[in-house]
Amino acid sequence: MPVEVIMPKVDMDMASGKIMCWHVAVGNRVEKGDPLFDIETDKAAMEVEAPASGILHHAAPEGAEIPIGKAVAWLYAEGEDVGEQPSSFASVGEPTAGPLPDPEAAPEALSTDADPEPETEREMAFADGAGEGIRATPAARRLARDEGVPLASLHGTGPRGRVQAFDVREYLKGLTTPSAPATFRPETGPLVVTRSKGGKGTPILMIHGFANDTTSWAPLEPSLRHRPLIRIHLPGHGRSPKLRIRDFAMLAREVRQAFDALQLDRAHLLGHSLGGALCIALADTRERQLASLNLIAPAGLGPQINGEALSGICKATRTESLKPWLRSLVANEDLITDAYARLAMQSRSDANLRAAQAAMADVLFPDGVQAFDLRAALERIRTPTRILWGKADAIIPWKHALRAPGRMALHLFDGVGHMPQFEAAEEVGNILRSHV
Amino acid sequence: MNAQNEPEIRELSYAEAIREAMDIALEADPSVLLMGEDIGVYGGAFQVTGDLVEKYGTDRVMDTPISELGGAGVAVGAALTGLKPIFEFQFSDFAALAMEQIVNQAAKVRFMLGGSVSVPLVMRFPAGSGTGAAAQHSQSIEAWLGHVPGLKVVQPSTPEDAKGLLLAAVADPDPVMIFEHKLLYKMKGQVPGGHYTTPIGKAAIRRVGKDVTIVATSIMVHKAMEAAEQLRADDIDAEVIDLRTVRPMDRDTVLSSVRKTGRLICVYEGVKTLGVGAEISAMVAESDAFDFLDAPIVRLGGAECPIPYNPELEKAVVPQMPDILAAARDIVKGRV
Known part of the structure; x- marks a missing residue:
């Protein structure tokens, strides 16, 4: 049998x-x-x-x-x-x-159709409230009514796809100003979360950086296998839906909803770059559930960021144009081989994913500036916190680390770029392993 | 108006302001008298009446036996004959013992006798938690009495209003219930001298803002103000309304604020369910201000349990400043 x-x-x-x-x-x-x-x-x-x-x-x-x-x-x-x-x-x-x-x-x-259409449709129906009326605030309805905008034509950026007054105003603005790249078709739905097998005790929740995905944790994961590993895929990245992100707060809310859905009693947080900023934001509201906070080259601690590299990565459609920008992520450029760049390009082959990230960059890093400031949030955090940074970081200046409160540990690596978890995987792994 | 109208403003505690109001009322009108348990030589359970007995004698500052029902009955009867009693409960919780007189007599008689009589009665209720007095001495029951047509229910949050609302209550021909938060008795504030009244049924805008309306009652007004200051760091400009009167509720002030901000948080110490915040929320939802709401309404009220004795738990079951802060951040940033 x-x-x-x-x-x-x-x-x-x-x-x-x-x-x-x-x-x-x-x-x-x-x-x-x-x-x-x-x-x-x-x-x-x-x-x-x-x-x-x-x-x-x-x-x-x-x-x-x-x-x-x-x-x-x-x-x-x-x-x-x-x-x-x-x-x-x-x-x-x-x-x-x-x-x-x-x-x-x-x-x-x-259903042998590999296309996830039915489920996506049901998800969207829920998000947009189709069938049970459109989910919109009274203020949005009044504004839409006054301006003669059909509610159905609006994209809700509020919780559960709720249309808010903001969305109507954005729509009206869009009628007079050019909108985001036409190629970007926003999606809806919750963020995707993947888990490793095995591990015991308090899980480690990992949030990757912008224009990156959960594979960026791969070099580090062998050091952390003693704990259950949970990876959040950011919207417009990896396997998560390509949401239209309105601002950092909305992105942080999506991450918090994913975190809440996991129903963890306690977790260690590990975030890289934009993921680090999101960890700080999450710690600001869910601190009681956190065992430790581990930030690798976190964003949000100062205005400077290498906008050219970000837009270069977002725009690249071929391995040849992506590779030079990938090299700016590391100190030892030899690490970015042709094969590595090819794989990276493969993971970015979806034009809609690139468009989603470009739209996100435009909101989070307008004119190559970090438009969100998490220093006050970091100041409030009492959870044991470690900040790890490469002193040859060409994306975000490592000196932003010096703005952290004195109670937080700093680990600064000479000759390492923006991806210490890749370039100094073993050392980063040892530091994290001794605490989590 | 009092003949000895003093224009100057002094700093008085909330308890002193109430005592001054009673002193002025006793002085001005011989039909005013104070009644209550231990309000004479002892000076009141919270020392609010103080030494008024020395000035006015035991006929006008009258100790009543340990029977809230009996005392309240005498007060209602006295009011029906034309006197103006100010009746003090030791704890608002003991209103439960006097409900018959308050709800079935004081609130009803004017209606049942076709308006031929009125009950010019004032009742003062030391209310609220925070003193470690446990479940039977810590409740906030203003919503119970606010549910009864025929009663007026006020909750002063400042020394100035404590005096002004008490003098307005004495001048009112119908029964007025005053809930005084026990933790506010020692709070100091600017109080004008002489006779003045704070209008019953009129809320006060304590802080003007544009992003979210926080309607608070009693001690919660101070927590809301503190939260509003901290919210400036998040670029959130909160409007804080001190409701002051639970019944009749100031519809206009609340609705016009919500029309402006599009967001509403109600903060009150009484049990959340079926409480003052439910009434405020429903009032907004039923009105034209509904069309201006851009986020779900949030109610922050007391937990669904008796007030615990343990001081940490006692704090945990009523809204605190960080709860207001978090709620405001959530609804302004579109997180809920």
């Missing part, structure tokens, strides 16, 4: 999960406990281990949405006869999956 592999329940309020990718091809052998597939729920992404050893057959296609507890594949013993699929895949439209059947999905039929 083959072993049924089921969609696990990894979130309290999860009803179904989407298969992101299989780590093992159909017909290949997997050992019990090895990573078998990645799933994504509306809150988190996670790796699922093989429940038994065997040969993988009848695997649900990537992108398929399966209710929890239902089969996604079967593992057969070596030499066991593989016949018909023991049962068809359950679809999210089945009554067991929830009270709202998806009209697009025929009963018992599997």
Whole structure:
């Protein structure tokens, strides 16, 4: 008898999960406990281990949405006869999956479409309040009514996509001034969070920097594996939706909502660059839940930032134009090989992602200046805090570190650029490991 | 108007301002008398009546037996005959013992006798938490009495208003309930001399702002003011309204402020649910000011539990300055 592999329940309020990718091809052998597939729920992404050893057959296609507890594949013993699929895949439209059947999905039929359209649509319907009226404040409604703007044409930047008076005013401004690059198609939805396997005790929550993604933590992660690692993907970065970010406060709110959704009693925070600034903002409102604050070259402590490099990275459409700017991130330029730059460009191949980041840069770093100031917030923080910075940082001046209050620890690295977690991974890892 | 009208302004405590108001009322009108437990030689549970008994004698500063129901009944009866009693409860919580006289008699008689009589009664209630007096001596029950047509309910937050509202209450032909926060008794402030009144039913704008309206009552006004000062650092300009009167509520002041700021926070010490903030919120939601709201209304009220004895818990169950700060930041920055 083959072993049924089921969609696990990894979130309290999860009803179904989407298969992101299989780590093992159909017909290949997997050992019990090895990573078998990645799933994504509306809150988190996670790796699922093989429940038994065997040969993988009848695997649900990537992108398929399966209710929890239902089969996604079967593992057969070596030499066991593989016949018909023991049962068809359950679809999210089945009554067991929830009270709202998806009209697009025929009963018992599997949505083989890798395009996440149905789920995205439902998410957006919720965010925009379509079907139950548009989510808008009374003030926004009055303004829209007075100005003759149809509410449906407005993009709400408030919580849960709520249209606020601000959005109507922005819309009206847009009628007379050029809007953001036409290529940027904003999306909605919660930020994506991924987790590592294993680790014990207080988790480490990591927030990456601007125009970067969670892979920037890879060199550091081996040093931190003793703790559960949780990575937040910033909007317009990695796998998170490409939200239209209005200002730093809105970005910080998105991060806080992602943090709250995790329902952590306690966490160590680790942030790099813009992620560092977001950690400071998060600490300002959620300090009681924090065990420590670890900031690598954080933004928000002074106006200077290398705007040319940021816009260069955002604009680059080819490896050749990206590589020189990537080199400005490090002190030892030899580290940025052609292969590295190619991979980096690959992760930025989505034009809408680049447009989202360019729009975000325009708001957060207008005219190459850090438009947000977190010094007062940092001043308020009493959580044990460490700031790590490379003294050859060409993106944000390391001397911003000197503006931190005296109770915070400073670690300054000679001959290291803006990415100490990459250039001085071992040393950074040792420092963090001794505290978290 | 008092003949000895003194124009000068002195610094008095809230308790001294109340005593001065009672002194002026006793002096000016022989039908005014004070009643209450231990208000004579003892000077009152919180030393508010002080030595007034020495000046006016025990016929006009009258100790009543330890029966709130009996004392309140005598006061209501005295008021019906044309006297103007100012009745002091030792703790506002003990109003529970006198509810029959307050709610079914004082508030109703004028209506039930076709307006042929009135009850010119003033009741003073030391209220609120913060003194470590535990669950039966720390409540904020203004919303109970605010629910009764026929009563007026005021909550002065400053020495000046404590005096002005008491003199307005004495002049009022109907029963007026005054809730005095116990932690405010020692608070000092500028108080004009002589006779003046603070209008019942009129709120005061304590700080003008444009980003968020904070409507607070009693001691919460001071916490709101402190929060408003700190909010300047976040570039948030808060308007603070001291409601002063719970019934009848000053609709115009609150609504025009919300029309200006588009955001509302209600801060009050009474239990949050079905409390003063619920009334303020509903009043705004029902009015044309609704169209100006650009964020959900926030109520900061007392926790849904009796006031604990433990001082840390006692603080935790009522709104504090940082709660106001956080709420204002959240709704102005569009986080909720």
